[in-house]
Amino acid sequence: NAGVMQNPRHLVRRRGQEARLRCSPMKGHSHVYWYRQLPEEGLKFMVYLQKENIIDESGMPKERFSAEFPKEGPSILRIQQVVRGDSAAYFCASSLVPGQGATAEAFFGQGTRLTVV
Amino acid sequence: KQEVTQIPAALSVPEGENLVLNCSFTDSAIYNLQWFRQDPGKGLTSLLLIQSSQREQTSGRLNASLDKSSGRSTLYIAASQPGDSATYLCAVQAGTALIFGKGTTLSVSS
Numbered sequence: 075n076a077g078v079m080q081n082p083r084h085l086v087r088r089r090g091q092e093a094r095l096r097c098s099p100m101k102g103h104s105h106v107y108w109y110r111q112l113p114e115e116g117l118k119f120m121v122y123l124q125k126e127n128i129i130d131e132s133g134m135p136k137e138r139f140s141a142e143f144p145k146e147g148p149s150i151l152r153i154q155q156v157v158r159g160d161s162a163a164y165f166c167a168s169s170l171v172p173g174q175g176a177t178a179e180a181f182f183g184q185g186t187r188l189t190v191v
Numbered sequence: 192k193q194e195v196t197q198i199p200a201a202l203s204v205p206e207g208e209n210l211v212l213n214c215s216f217t218d219s220a221i222y223n224l225q226w227f228r229q230d231p232g233k234g235l236t237s238l239l240l241i242q243s244s245q246r247e248q249t250s251g252r253l254n255a256s257l258d259k260s261s262g263r264s265t266l267y268i269a270a271s272q273p274g275d276s277a278t279y280l281c282a283v284q285a286g287t288a289l290i291f292g293k294g295t296t297l298s299v300s301s
Contacts, residue, residue: 080234107287109291116195116280116291116292117235117280117282117289117291118291119287119288122287122288130287130288132288133288173222173284175222175223175242178222178240179223179240180237180282180284180289181237182227182235182236182237184233184234185234187232
């Protein structure tokens, strides 16, 4: 049973380019979360999605960032016109059910390390 | 606003020692508390999840406790080994998101 799969593991983009980060949740999980880990900072929540729906995007920057989780295929975190401050590790997590209880246990992928040059 | 604090930020111990990592949170209205391990340049590995109705969870040499009323959790590692060297993260869930502490970086020397 494969865990949460993220690709690419490392991504280098020049300022102004677009970055696309992909996440396939664990088998049977339909709840996906994106987190960002800036250097010397803790992990910060960005967005929570279910299939075809954004449920909570309270942690997403207002501009340039978007996320989707289509009916078929992986979840995508898209960053347009990247700037140096976007350099960070981006982690995806999935759970069976959100909220309270053991089924809410979150499992994380290996992350995508974005470097903007 | 929920805040999670982990003390100490870093810890160095010789192999074989028992040790305790601390986590505190400001709002006791949580669903779950989860402990993770993160190795350098890697993802997060879930170690233990404690539901709000539980007091502790155990897995092998790891034991995590939860005291919701005081806003505290501890992760106890017995008979530490060099392979335990990593950053340990505590996270609470009160809604959609996990709120993370900044972690305790543990170094176990042989």
